[in-house]
Amino acid sequence: MANLLHYFASHLATLRLEFWSLLVGGFATGVMYAMVAIGYTMVYGVLRLINFAHSEVFMSGGFASYFMMRALIGTSTPSGTWSVVLVIIGVLTGGVAGAAIAMLLERIAYRPLRRRNAPKLAYLISAIGASYFLYNLAGKEFGRINESMPSPYINHTVFTIFGAPVQLYYIVIFVVGVIMLITLDRLVATTKLGRSVRAAAQDAETASLMGVNIDRTIVLTFVIGGALAGAAGFLWGLGFTGVGFYMGFTPALKAFTAAVLGGIGNLRGAAIGGLLLGVVESFSVAFVPASYIDVIAFGILVLVLLFRPTGILGERLGRSA
Amino acid sequence: MKALWDNIWTRRLISSLAAMAILAVVTGPPGSNLTPLAGFTGSFAERVSFFGLFKGQRWMVFFVFALVMFAIWWTWVSYGEQIKGALSKTLAAPQAATRRRPVRWGIAIVLIVVAALLPHVVTDPFWQAAMVEQIGVFVLLALGLNVVVGFAGLLDLGFVAFYAVGAYATAWVTGALPLPFLFGGRLDTFWAIPFALALVMLAGILLGTPTLRLRGDYLAIVTLGFGEIVTIFLNNLNGITGGAAGSGKIPYFSLNVGVVKYHWGLGPVPYYYLTLGFVVLFLIVFSLLEHSRVGRAWTAIREDEVAAESVGINPLKYKVMAFAIGAASAGFAGVMTAGQSLYIFPATFTLQLSINILVLVIFGGMGSIMGVLIGAIVIQTASMYLIHTPPAGYQPADLYIYLGALLVVMMIFRPAGLVPSRRRRREIGLAESGEGHMNEVLTGDTP
Amino acid sequence: MSDLIFNVDHITLRFGGVVSLNDVTLHQNRGEILAVIGPNGAGKTSLFNSLTGVYQPQEGSITFTGKDAKPLSVIGKKPHRVSNAGVARTFQASRMFSALTTFENIKIGAESHRGIGVVGAMLRSPATRRDERDSDERTKALLDFVGLRAKANVISSSLSYGDRRRLEIARGLATGPQVLLLDEPAAGTNPSEKLELTTLIRKVRDEMGVSILLIEHDMKLVMSLAERLYVLNFGSVIAQGTPEEIRANDKVIEAYLGSTATETGDRS
Ligand SMILES: Nc1ncnc2c1ncn2[C@@H]1O[C@H](COP(=O)(O)OP(=O)(O)O)[C@@H](O)[C@H]1O
């Protein structure tokens, strides 16, 4: 008992020392989780199903932008305006690749089942199959190792908050992530496209009677979610783990956790859930050995699903009957 | 131009070309991150020769394949009904015959005799080992998962956890883990069977009781999460599991009760018979179960949980039972693996393996014991063949490209599997025609 | 005084802001054919769901008393527990196990109350075989009772509306209930089927001694069957009594006329 107290006390001390840097790091990871979580929650909104293959959308964004960066940067060290332009190109490449793969996925793995009005189980299995197909194919074509992405900027500490260094990498994530998330929020809240997405999410049948083109709306949700996840793949690839065929699995599972945490089907919930999960995970570094970090996220997922399946902002029930 | 595009056959031609292009890439040479396009270009440009009859580039071969596919498609659309009619007419008599009891028993006995003689026909050591480790064990795993996915309709993506529990329980009983002896000393591996089964069923109940209240898709992801947690613990609890390095040496299978003494030893053949015995046992027990009160209750829950509850069926209890029974079969597979390969490693018990088992069930036919048996044998034999004689450019991990694609293709074209269970086929048909409540049961949009 | 099978005491059931049942009190005597009527959305199905453990009213209590059994407090009990205690039901939109045959549907009802007996099932023990035979016999008897013997091996989804209703009744009866709850059993059936249904329901009570609680819109059917009625409107009981009393009740006429008036109003 005394041991345990001592353990926590010493770890709390670490936490106090590193509070701000853990917070900044957690927020950065959280922004990326949020970007991926949006895709889960949007598809769930209109189709009521978990897009198991979303992890591979993320991965394809990572790879596409990796190849683009390699082609443009090579061995040079870009700086100044060129860095900004490169980041924008990276985000666009990742986003376009993610959107394209998401669209293909909808076309091949989902639409034939939708046409047939197949049972839910069939969608899940089809999506799992598509996910395995894609990431193992990526492994075959691009090698089964992780590669670090050529950096479009020289990473350095830009400023400090309460002594905690804030690196340029984090600022890039914040800026890109926040711009994309706010754009999405506005898009869904104010445009005609957003209205049809919301209508389809509420009640697909009625929406189609009211003239919403359900097929197109579904494709759009995949495209938007895919673009965000693809861009997140680029941002993730800039980090120290780089890109690799397996890069999608863990972040995507965590993003799904974030979506559930925020209340699946709820866009702002997904964003909040992502940030929260990123921060919680970051702080748990102070308490839990590194090899168990993933257990924290999975544990949160299991607990939320069991005890509060509607998540923080709650929208839909997760329990049967 | 627009008219041409609108023509359904134009689009079918494009689909055929696309499908074969994908096949070309999947079967083509690998690339690397430095040459990301090499795999793709090589898939089309590489030279091939067909038994000296034909020499050319790969794209020509696959172009011809696409045309063949298109021709078959066209034939199927034009004459499919006739072909189906003729086929069902010729198959009607043999099908009716297989429904008769004596015929069924006859077939079963012939199959068992063939299976018993197999190790004397197949003497290649690679295949003898494969028959135990990769086919027999996977048949057991698939039969177990079929109870969960096929009978009870629960998608469990962490099934491999039970396999791991079975294997590690064996290591524990035989003293191969860095844990104190469980029963005062090392026991024969044979005694691991009851212990592992009990432990694994307990794990099934403990895991199932909280999680099985969840809806279908949430259950899938929670079981996946649990599976990952188990792997993380196996890898890191060095003082209990031996960590990433795995267990110590597990003794060969042996039995030592009174006058009955038997040592399975080094060769795969005795293990083959042990596995075969248990496969037959599980086949019988699971078929009896399917056609019992329990099997009917599972069907009822799968189809309409609300109605099932209204006639007094406790869904949670039956689901947990399916979990525990399925787990038992996986646990036994774990004992076999541990007792035969002597060392066990956390790296064996991955999510990929769970998916692999799922493929066997889906391919054979969810809920169809015969289908799952055939599916497991066919796919595992094929994947072993790819390891035994790999085609040029094939890497072992490529297997999962094929398995993943197979899942998608099955769901699109034959969701009930190769040898569908009659109930399942009806259910899927009804759900698709808007009858039945299968969708609701899985989404939980009830009552 | 009398022997109550259901005693519903001041229950209130809310869904968010919607109050589906508002302070509802009612009781049913053992052996009685009791009807609940009211316009659409009045809360009739919600009442059934509360009586069977599907919904949990936030206030009040529901007591079910089986024959020679301890009274069961229904609220908070799972539907299968309530079924095991002796409450059977049918659904407004019939819910069968559609991929199974008529026979299998009823058999599931007949055997669900026995213990699970999984080990026996795996070994096919003599006891299990005896149970199977018993269930088969009961199923056959019920098929005869509801007149579905000829369709025993038909896949239930291909049955007609009328036959589906009977199947649901037989499946409910197979569980050996004290009371049978019927939610609009005559909906979607033709006049001759309605007549048969009336006879069947009366036969269930008279020959099997099962009490009947009935929701129905067809006034002719209700008035000829029910011994007593409750009228629900907007979640509240607005009247109760014998068919004659209800027929003469002003509030009921208003509730029905009112709703008919708005319905026709909507259409014009
Ligand atoms: N599960 C539910 N969730 C929300 N509202 C419900 C639910 N079940 C019933 N209601 C509401 O309760 C009211 C009564 O419905 P119901 O009991 O079906 O009426 P009736 O069977 O008399 O036509 C309706 O306003 C309905 O919307």
Ligand SMILES: [Mg+2]
């Ligand atoms: Mg109703």
